[in-house]
Amino acid sequence: MTGGRPSRGSRVAGFGLLLAAALVLHVLERFIPTPFPFVRLGLSNVATLLVIFSLGACDAILIAVLRVTVGSLIAGTFLGPGFSFALVGGLAAAVAMAAFHRAASPPLGVVGVSLIGAAAHNIAQLAVLGALYTGAAPAMRLLPAGLLLAAATGLVTGYIAHLALGRLRLGPEALRPATAHNP
Amino acid sequence: MAVGRRRLILEVLSFAGALALVIFLMYRARPPTSYEESRVAMGTLVTITVYGANDGAASAAVGSAWREIERVDSLLTRYSRTSEVALLNEAGRAVVDSATATTVARALEIALATEGAFDPTVAPLMDLWKFGEEMALPDHAEIVAALGSVGYARVSADAEGGLVDLGGAQLDLDGIAKGRAVDRAVAALRRGGVESALVDAGGDIGLLGEGPRHGRWRIGIKDPRKEGLLGALKLRAGSVATSGDYQRCGFVDGVRYHHILNPGTGYPARGVLSATVVSDECMVADALATAVFVMGPTRGMSFIESVESVEGVIVSGEEDVENVLISTGLEDAFDAAR
Amino acid sequence: MRGAALTGADRLVLYVLVGLGVALLFVPGESGESGEVVVEGAGGFRAVVPLAEERTLEVPGPLGTTVVEVSGGAARVASSPCPEKLCVRAGDVAEAGDVAVCVPNRVVVRAEGHERGEPDATSR
Incomplete structure (x- = not known):
């Protein structure tokens, strides 16, 4: 990665763009059916992923929280039953992804981070399910399914993010002001 | 690239192999299958559990065990x-x-x-x-x-x-009939080709073969006063029966009167809350559990210690648990619940 | 950040995740507390009630109706037309292996499931 930080302006623009994308994903994700009410697949983590790999960890967590709160305001589910699932899931994913990205990112690529995020997302949602609704045992019994599902969704979101990062040129180098090196 | 592709195939294969190994090991470690039937017979709930056999063979053997139980009941009931x-x-x-x-x-x-x-x-x-x-x-x-x-x-x-x-x-013969029925049921299961099974007739238990816990059985003893167990026994084989003052009783002026009468006085035996006997035959365990209860903690335990193939646990006390006495042969096998 | 889609480290994460998921599939489930209760009566009456529910069952039998109540995570015989009422005094049925039986009226209430920590049978 060649030196130079992205300019302030392009960061703000990037942030706004990614937040918008995240909001759209969040609102639309409700329409994908899942076996349990209010438990979501976590596909809007694509947005969080893109943020981590372009803008950085703190922004990622911020966008995750904003995505859920503003997104649910838009969708009309704010503070509704699914809200806690979405918030806990999205936040857990963002924190886990940010942490692993910070710690292990040269060897760990987009898909790896995405898998970790998906796992964290599902585990967190199962925890909410167990704590607020069904009690520990049924939630524990769903854990294997949650992990295997995370493997699948993590691969998918990771690959989508990978493609997006390449195509949309959202990597840190893409957010630098245009120079001779960077058409 | 040829090298890349070969590496990929190798990776996929080793991943699949590792996964298969994990699945195989986990499958081996799963809890044992069991086949269970329950019926009300001899005035109580009787449950027969067969381990490790396929359902068809188990069901046939269990059918013959029920017939034995019914036969004993029809002969010996008053x-x-x-x-x-x-x-x-x-x-x-x-x-x-x-x-x-x-x-x-x-x-x-x-x-x-x-x-x-x-x-x-x-x-x-x-x-x-x-x-x-x-x-x-x-x-x-x-x-x-x-x-x-x-x-x-x-x-x-x-x-x-x-x-x-x-x-x-x-x-x-009520104090011995259930135990005899259990023995006959176990024999019927053995004749039916069953290698591992447990017959539980209202707390009179007969064991056949090796238990599902690495060859052993874990048999609980009910706490005579509280919900739950007093403790559990790790046994390889044998039969277990318990006589307790809580099984059939009533209260008159706050005093408990129960069904284990002292044949000498005609009144309920005192000093023991429950007596559990372990022996080869359930018929013997059943009768001895009653006898030990009537004998009281001291005489009862010395009787148990004096007979070689008999072990037991006596819970002594008047209305509350005072002491739990365990025979020498069971000391290592007994795990207290609390 | 261009380059291969799936790095070596990524694969490792994938293997661990899938491996854990599969391994956990074979861990025996707990069925102690949050289990179910089977209530059986004469004439083929049979009901399976999750212990998490609150329900009252009226079980018909030769002597009359035995009332079985499920509440607070346990089942119990609330009333029965038998003389000795041993079934009522049997107490709560909640953990695997617990049972309450009314022999005269032919009603059995028992907790399903076999937990690792529970004995194979209990002498009582």
């Missing part, structure tokens, strides 16, 4: 008009089925060995005591009168010929 025990009690002396005669003979042996603490002739006393919500104490004079015909020494039984002479006494 409460049917056609049972052999009822007919014997009616006639006073008769030739009966060799199974019945054998059971009576064994009951008499145990009565002799326990000096009458277990006595199969307590029928008249049992008839005087009605346990339940609204309970009234029987008249003392009636108890004394009933005691007049109690005494195992009056009875003679010829196991081979089948002749049983009650000598004026009346038979009550």
Whole structure:
């Protein structure tokens, strides 16, 4: 990665763009059916992923929280039953992804981070399910399914993010002001 | 690139192989399959559990076990008009089925060995005591009168010929019949090709073969006063029976009166809350559990220690648990619950 | 950040995740507390009630109706037309192996499931 930080302006623009994308994903994700009410697949983590790999960890967590709160305001589910699932899931994913990205990112690529995020997302949602609704045992019994599902969704979101990062040129180098090196 | 592709294939294969190995190991470690049937019989819930056999074979063997249980019940129960025990009690002396005669003979042996603490002739006393919500104490004079015909020494039984002479006494084999039924059920399962099974007749337990926990069985002992277990026994084989003052009882003026009567006094035996006996035969364990209960903690435990193939646990006390006595042979096998 | 879609480290994460998921599939489930209760009566009456529910069952039998109540995570016989009421005094049925039986009225209430920590049978 060649030196130079992205300019302030392009960061703000990037942030706004990614937040918008995240909001759209969040609102639309409700329409994908899942076996349990209010438990979501976590596909809007694509947005969080893109943020981590372009803008950085703190922004990622911020966008995750904003995505859920503003997104649910838009969708009309704010503070509704699914809200806690979405918030806990999205936040857990963002924190886990940010942490692993910070710690292990040269060897760990987009898909790896995405898998970790998906796992964290599902585990967190199962925890909410167990704590607020069904009690520990049924939630524990769903854990294997949650992990295997995370493997699948993590691969998918990771690959989508990978493609997006390449195509949309959202990597840190893409957010630098245009120079001779960077058409 | 050829190298890249080969590496990829190698990776996928090793991943698949590792996954297959994990799945295989986990499959091996899964809990053992069991086949279970429950029925109400002999006045209680009887559950037969077969381990490790396929459902068809297990079901056939269990069917024959039920038939044995029903047969023992129909012969030995006091409460049917056609049972052999009822007919014997009616006639006073008769030739009966060799199974019945054998059971009576064994009951008499145990009565002799326990000096009458277990006595199969307590029928008249049992008839005087009605346990339940609204309970009234029987008249003392009636108890004394009933005691007049109690005494195992009056009875003679010829196991081979089948002749049983009650000598004026009346038979009550309830304290030994369940145990005998369990033994016969276990034998039927063994004949049916079953290698590992457990028969539980209202707390009288018979074990066949090796248990599902690495060859051992884990048998709980109910706490006589609280919900849950007093502890559990790790056994390789044998039978377990418990006599407890909580099984059939009633309260009069705040005092508990239970169904384990002292054949000498006609009143419920005191000093013990529950007695659990482990022995090879469930029939023996059943009768001895009653006998040990009547003997009391000291005499009961020294009796247990004096017989080689018998072990036991006695919970002593008047109304609350005072002490839990464990025979030497069970010390390593007993895990207290608390 | 261009380059291969799936790095070596990524694969490792994938293997671990899938491996854990599969491994956990074979861990025996707990069925102690949050289990179910089977209530059986004469004439083929059979009901399976999750212990998490609150329900009252009226079980018909030769002597009359035995009332079985499920509440607070346990089942119990609330009333029964038998003389000795042993079934009522049997107490709560909640953990695997617990049972309450009314023999005269032919009603059985038992907790399903076999937990690792529970004994194979209990002498009582």
